[in-house]
Amino acid sequence: MKPIMPNEIQGMSEPRFAGPALDTRIIEKLTTVGCPTAIDEPTRRDAGRDWWPLSIGWAAQGSPATLPGIVLRPRHQADVEAIVAICHESATPLTVQAGRSGVVGGAIAPTGGVALDLTDLTAIVAQDDDSGWITVGAGLSGPDLEAHLARTGRTVGHFPQSFDISTVGGWVACRGAGQLSNRYGKIEDIIRGLRVVTATHGVLHLGDRAPRSSVGPDLMGLFVGSEGTLGVITEVTLATWPVAESRQQAAYSFTSVAEGNEACRRILQRGAHPAVLRLYDEVESKRNFDLDDCALIVLDEGDPLTVAAHMAIVDDECAGAIARDATLVDKWLGHRNDVSALAPLWERQIVVDTIEIAGRWSQLADLHREVSAAVAAVPGTLLVSVHQSHAYLDGACLYFTFAGRPEEAEPYYRAVWDAASRATLATGGALSHHHGIGRNRARFMPEALGTAFGLLSAIKDDLDPRHIFNPGVLGLGGTSW
Ligand SMILES: Cc1cc2nc3c(=O)[nH]c(=O)nc-3n(C[C@H](O)[C@H](O)[C@H](O)COP(=O)(O)OP(=O)(O)OC[C@H]3O[C@@H](n4cnc5c(N)ncnc54)[C@H](O)[C@@H]3O)c2cc1C
Numbered sequence: 145m146k147p148i149m150p151n152e153i154q155g156m157s158e159p160r161f162a163g164p165a166l167d168t169r170i171i172e173k174l175t176t177v178g179c180p181t182a183i184d185e186p187t188r189r190d191a192g193r194d195w196w197p198l199s200i201g202w203a204a205q206g207s208p209a210t211l212p213g214i215v216l217r218p219r220h221q222a223d224v225e226a227i228v229a230i231c232h233e234s235a236t237p238l239t240v241q242a243g244r245s246g247v248v249g250g251a252i253a254p255t256g257g258v259a260l261d262l263t264d265l266t267a268i269v270a271q272d273d274d275s276g277w278i279t280v281g282a283g284l285s286g287p288d289l290e291a292h293l294a295r296t297g298r299t300v301g302h303f304p305q306s307f308d309i310s311t312v313g314g315w316v317a318c319r320g321a322g323q324l325s326n327r328y329g330k331i332e333d334i335i336r337g338l339r340v341v342t343a344t345h346g347v348l349h350l351g352d353r354a355p356r357s358s359v360g361p362d363l364m365g366l367f368v369g370s371e372g373t374l375g376v377i378t379e380v381t382l383a384t385w386p387v388a389e390s391r392q393q394a395a396y397s398f399t400s401v402a403e404g405n406e407a408c409r410r411i412l413q414r415g416a417h418p419a420v421l422r423l424y425d426e427v428e429s430k431r432n433f434d435l436d437d438c439a440l441i442v443l444d445e446g447d448p449l450t451v452a453a454h455m456a457i458v459d460d461e462c463a464g465a466i467a468r469d470a471t472l473v474d475k476w477l478g479h480r481n482d483v484s485a486l487a488p489l490w491e492r493q494i495v496v497d498t499i500e501i502a503g504r505w506s507q508l509a510d511l512h513r514e515v516s517a518a519v520a521a522v523p524g525t526l527l528v529s530v531h532q533s534h535a536y537l538d539g540a541c542l543y544f545t546f547a548g549r550p551e552e553a554e555p556y557y558r559a560v561w562d563a564a565s566r567a568t569l570a571t572g573g574a575l576s577h578h579h580g581i582g583r584n585r586a587r588f589m590p591e592a593l594g595t596a597f598g599l600l601s602a603i604k605d606d607l608d609p610r611h612i613f614n615p616g617v618l619g620l621g622g623t624s625w
Pocket of ligand 1: 194195239240241242243244245246247249250251262282283303304305306309310311312313314315316317318319320321322323371372373375376377378483578579580582614617
C-alpha cells in the first residue's frame with residue numbers, strides 16, 4: 145500500500161520545521177543496507193507530512209511539515225535491524241511511517257532525519273486456523289489483511305474509519321479502536337504477539353504463546369500505544385473471528401445526549417455490547433440523518449442467537465425513545481469512511497479537527513459540557529459537536545468535532561487543543577481514546593500521566609538512550625510542536 149495523503153503540497157515553500165541536513169556519510173551508510181531508498185526532494189517532501197490536520201493546512205500553503213533526509217523502505221526484518229543499528233550508532237532521528245493516517249503528527253519524520261516507510265513489510269508469516277491466529281508483517285494494510293482472511297472465512301473485526309489507509313503496525317502503535325469494537329474489542333484485546341526491533345535490547349519477541357499468560361508484567365503492552373518512540377514493530381500476531389453469520393440493525397432517537405447515554409450505559413451494564421452503538425448530538429443528527437433530536441444507531445453481527453439477545457436488550461432499554469427507521473444505519477454504513485470534505489475546508493482557511501476523549505459514565509455529562517464550552521469559548525470557533533462512538537461497561541468515548549474560521553490557523557488550532565485538553569484533564573477524563581498523542585497532544589503528557597511520566601521517560605532512556613525514535617512524540621526525547 146502506498147500511503148494516501150489528503151491533499152497535494154501545493155507549492156515549493158520551505159518546510160514548517162527546519163533542522164540540520166542529514167550527514168552525507170550517514171546517507172551513504174544507510175544506502176548500503178540494500179533496501180529501496182529515496183533521497184530526491186519530492187519524495188522527502190511528501191514523507192514530511194501525515195494526516196495531522198495542521199499539516200493539511202501547511203500543505204495547502206505549499207509547505208510540508210518537515211523535510212526528512214532520506215526515505216528507506218525495508219523489505220525484511222534484517223533491513224530494519226541494520227537501519228536501527230546505524231541510526232543508534234550515529235544518533236540519527238528515525239521515524240517509523242506506515243499508512244501515515246495518524247491525525248496527531250506522530251508519523252512526521254524530523255527535518256534531516258530518517259523516514260522509515262514500513263509499507264513493504266506485508267508478509268503473511270504464519271496462520272493457525274484452529275486457534276484463529278494470524279501473524280503478519282506490520283506494514284500490511286487493513287484491506288489486504290481482511291482479503292487474505294476472507295479466504296478462510298475469518299475476520300479480525302478491526303475496522304477503524306481509516307481502515308483503507310492504515311496498517312496493522314499503525315493500529316498497534318497508536319492503540320487504535322475500530323468502528324465495530326464494542327463486539328470485536330480494541331486492538332489491545334485483539335493482539336496476541338509482537339516482534340519489535342529495539343536500539344539497545346536487540347529484537348524482542350513478545351507474547352505469541354497463548355491467549356493469556358501470567359509471566360511478569362505485560363511487556364507486550366508497553367509497545368501498544370508507544371507510537372514509534374521505543375522501537376520498530378515488525379510483526380504482529382492477531383486473534384480472528386469467524387465471519388459473522390447474522391447481522392441486525394436498529395435506530396432510535398432521544399431528546400438529549402444525556403438521556404441517550406443513560407440508555408447506552410444500561411445496555412452495556414446488562415451485558416449487551418452490540419458492535420455499533422453510536423449516539424449523536426442534535427447538530428450531528430441533523431447533519432447525518434436530518435433528525436432534530438439525538439440519533440442512536442445500533443448494529444450487531446455474529447452468531448444469530450447472540451445478536452438476537454443483544455438487540456432485544458437494546459430495544460428494551462430504548463423503550464422510552466422514539467424508534468426510527470433502521471435504514472439510518474445503512475446511511476451511516478454508506479458514508480462512514482468518507483472524509484473527502486476535510487482537506488477542501490482547510491484549503492478555504494476553515495480549521496477543522498476531531499478530539500476523541502474518554503470517561504466513566506458518571507463523568508460523561510460533565511465532560512460533554514466542559515469540553516464543548518471550552519472549545520466554543522475560543523475566539524473564532526464556529527461550531528462544536530459531539531457523538532459517542534465506543535461504549536463500555538463503565539464508560540464511553542466522546543468524539544468532538546470543531547470548526548473555526550480564525551485570523552490565523554495555527555494559534556487558533558493550538559488554543560482549541562489547549563482548551564479541550566485542559567477541560568478533559570480537569571474533569572477527570574482520558575486525554576485520548578484512540579487517536580493517540582503524537583506531537584499534537586505531547587505537551588499534556590506530564591499532566592496526563594502524573595508521576596508515571598517519569599517512569600515512561602526512564603523506559604525511553606533505557607530502550608532509546610540517544611533518543612533516535614520519533615523525538616518529541618509522546619513528549620519524549622525532543623521537541624514536539
Ligand atoms: C480519516 C481518518 C479516520 C481515522 N479513524 C480512526 C479510527 O476509527 N480509529 C482509530 O484508532 N484511528 C483512526 N484514525 C487514526 C489513524 O488512522 C490510526 O492511528 C492508525 O492506527 C494509524 O496507522 P498508520 O498505519 O497510518 O500509522 P502512521 O500514521 O504511519 O503512524 C502513526 C504512529 O505510529 C507509529 N508507527 C506506525 N507503525 C509503526 C510500527 N510498525 N512500529 C512502530 N511505530 C509505528 C508512527 O511512528 C507514528 O507515531 C483515523 C485517521 C484518519 C485520517
